[in-house]
Amino acid sequence: MKKILLIFYPEWIKIVNYRTFWILCGLYAATLVLLLFSLQGILDNITVNVNNKSPLPIPSFPVYAFPGVWQNLTYIAGFLKMFPAFLVIILITNEFTFRTLKQQVITGTSRLEFMTAKITLILALSVAVAFLVAITGLLAGLMQNSQDFKLILSPKLLFIAAHALELMTYMMFAAFLAVLLKRAGITVIVFLLYSIILERILSFKLPDNIGRFLPLEAAGNLVPLPNSSLMKLFGVSFSEFTSWQDTAICFGWIVVFILAIYRILLKRDL
Amino acid sequence: MEDNILKVEGLSKNYGKLRALSGLDLSINKGQVFGLLGPNGSGKTTTLGIILGATLPDKGSFRWFGQPLAGKSLKRIGAILEHPNFYPYLDAVDNLRIIAQVRCTPEQDIERVLQLTGLSDRRKHRFQTYSFGMKQRLAIASAMLGNPEVLILDEPTNGLDPGGIAEIRELITSIASLGTTIILASHLLDEVQKVCSHVAVLQKGVKLFSGSVDDVLSNTETIVIGSADLSKLETVLKDYPHYLSHTIRGNYAELKTRGMCNPSDVNQFLFSKGISCSHLVMNKKSLESYFLEITGNHPGSEKI
Numbered sequence: 201m202k203k204i205l206l207i208f209y210p211e212w213i214k215i216v217n218y219r220t221f222w223i224l225c226g227l228y229a230a231t232l233v234l235l236l237f238s239l240q241g242i243l244d245n246i247t248v249n250v251n252n253k254s255p256l257p258i259p260s261f262p263v264y265a266f267p268g269v270w271q272n273l274t275y276i277a278g279f280l281k282m283f284p285a286f287l288v289i290i291l292i293t294n295e296f297t298f299r300t301l302k303q304q305v306i307t308g309t310s311r312l313e314f315m316t317a318k319i320t321l322i323l324a325l326s327v328a329v330a331f332l333v334a335i336t337g338l339l340a341g342l343m344q345n346s347q348d349f350k351l352i353l354s355p356k357l358l359f360i361a362a363h364a365l366e367l368m369t370y371m372m373f374a375a376f377l378a379v380l381l382k383r384a385g386i387t388v389i390v391f392l393l394y395s396i397i398l399e400r401i402l403s404f405k406l407p408d409n410i411g412r413f414l415p416l417e418a419a420g421n422l423v424p425l426p427n428s429s430l431m432k433l434f435g436v437s438f439s440e441f442t443s444w445q446d447t448a449i450c451f452g453w454i455v456v457f458i459l460a461i462y463r464i465l466l467k468r469d470l
Numbered sequence: 471m472e473d474n475i476l477k478v479e480g481l482s483k484n485y486g487k488l489r490a491l492s493g494l495d496l497s498i499n500k501g502q503v504f505g506l507l508g509p510n511g512s513g514k515t516t517t518l519g520i521i522l523g524a525t526l527p528d529k530g531s532f533r534w535f536g537q538p539l540a541g542k543s544l545k546r547i548g549a550i551l552e553h554p555n556f557y558p559y560l561d562a563v564d565n566l567r568i569i570a571q572v573r574c575t576p577e578q579d580i581e582r583v584l585q586l587t588g589l590s591d592r593r594k595h596r597f598q599t600y601s602f603g604m605k606q607r608l609a610i611a612s613a614m615l616g617n618p619e620v621l622i623l624d625e626p627t628n629g630l631d632p633g634g635i636a637e638i639r640e641l642i643t644s645i646a647s648l649g650t651t652i653i654l655a656s657h658l659l660d661e662v663q664k665v666c667s668h669v670a671v672l673q674k675g676v677k678l679f680s681g682s683v684d685d686v687l688s689n690t691e692t693i694v695i696g697s698a699d700l701s702k703l704e705t706v707l708k709d710y711p712h713y714l715s716h717t718i719r720g721n722y723a724e725l726k727t728r729g730m731c732n733p734s735d736v737n738q739f740l741f742s743k744g745i746s747c748s749h750l751v752m753n754k755k756s757l758e759s760y761f762l763e764i765t766g767n768h769p770g771s772e773k774i
Contacts, residue, residue: 210568218559299555306522306551307572307612308544470524 267354274363285374292378330364369419418449481530505666506655513675514655548613549622554605558598575616583611602629696749
């Protein structure tokens with residue numbers, strides 16, 4: 201543990217005075233919190249609008265009700281999961297564009313130590329974001345009246361951990377691309393092309409039982425779409441829990457990305 | 471062999487079809503100031519990149535302190551390689567803190583190296599605001615952090631003004647006098663001549679020569695002679711007992727002798743043969759002309 205902290209200390213010096221990083225972090229955190237807090241208002245608005253035309257009255261959906269809040273918020277937070285991946289791309293490609301990775305290696309940092317530091321950074325980022333979602337959920341839930349607060353601690357709290365894993369899978373994929381491509385611009389473009397277009401085409405073409413093995417697909421499946429009152433009305437029901445298969449697939453990909461990053465670092469001139 | 475710091479054997483490296491280094495052998499002992507000399511693109515930086523673990527060799531091996539490369543030996547070596555590489559948004563102190571952390575050097579040492587390189591006034595300014603010369607100084611400061619046993623400097627005076635160049639050379643000489651082994655890559659012969667005790671000359675990835683700088687210089691003395699009748703001078707010179715070779719440069723003959731040059735002896739000999747000299751100068755050749763000679767770019771070759 202002490203060794204990890206020692207390896208992480210230079211990473212801390214690198215980010216603590218890095219204004220770009222903190223501005224992006226601030227924007228991301230603000231957007232995330234704002235989105236989560238305004239969720240109820242948006243949904244109520246939609247319900248009212250739809251109710252005007254609907255023959256059946258659609259009941260309103262209490263987004264922040266414990267324990268459903270954990271699934272609702274982590275699902276919505278998932279829409280912003282690209283953001284921390286971009287942060288990782290910037291922090292890793294910086295080491296190549298500034299040639300500071302080379303400098304650190306000739307100073308005595310091993311490639312393994314460099315990689316460990318970056319993985320620690322990814323871990324810290326995903327835990328921090330998941331924690332922010334949890335705090336937001338707790339506050340939003342507490343502010344909504346007539347709640348059963350005994351339901352705060354429920355197995356659904358595991359969705360917070362699932363969201364952290366979802367972010368980690370995304371960020372490890374981004375880290376892999378960043379180490380492979382070395383330049384921020386091209387990494388961001390390839391990352392977007394793959395995540396928005398390519399993987400969707402693949403998962404559309406492949407049968408479901410194979411498509412679910414794709415890394416971003418598996419990450420997205422960790423927090424399933426919550427069952428809203430509308431869906432209950434139609435009798436549709438989604439999973440209420442994170443499946444262990446999706447969890448295993450994500451961990452599998454994380455290991456694959458780490459091994460690939462290590463191999464690239466070992467086999468390439470810096 | 472306990473004094474051996476670095477042993478390089480048969481190092482080769484290709485970049486695609488370009489042969490950057492082929493079969494390089496080097497041996498560097500403790501306390502040497504070793505110059506790696508060669509024109510641009512001769513493989514100096516590739517060599518340094520390989521022995522520092524940043525570049526992977528195709529063939530060959532090297533041992534630091536008798537051991538294969540590991541983080542442990544790298545922490546005993548301070549190095550600058552090509553450009554100064556730092557985080558542009560961090561100030562000098564923060565950039566050095568990262569290096570100090572990796573090298574397990576106490577952070578108090580940062581002030582010392584900043585003072586040595588004359589950067590104390592700008593210590594709290596971001597790296598991106600530095601001039602190239604200051605960036606180079608920061609690189610040298612980072613290499614000296616923690617007083618490493620070996621200092622590797624790749625073109626250390628690149629981008630410095632004349633004052634800065636003199637300062638850095640003085641600094642290198644004073645560090646060397648403390649017993650630190652220094653490996654200095656440079657295309658400036660004058661620099662190697664002034665600073666180094668040993669030298670290896672590289673061209674197109676091949677080692678042309680290696681030895682002590684004194685060895686190189688001992689065989690480079692000539693006597694430049696001027697006389698009214700140049701053709702007579704030429705014929706007479708060949709009879710000089712210690713004659714080795716001569717070349718004609720303009721109105722002068724440049725004589726190379728076996729053993730030490732002795733101008734008064736030459737003068738006496740010529741006078742006895744009825745030639746009076748209008749010009750007689752002993753010329754200690756610089757490493758530069760020797761270098762150009764062995765790399766095949768003799769400056770006077772077209773005149774012969």
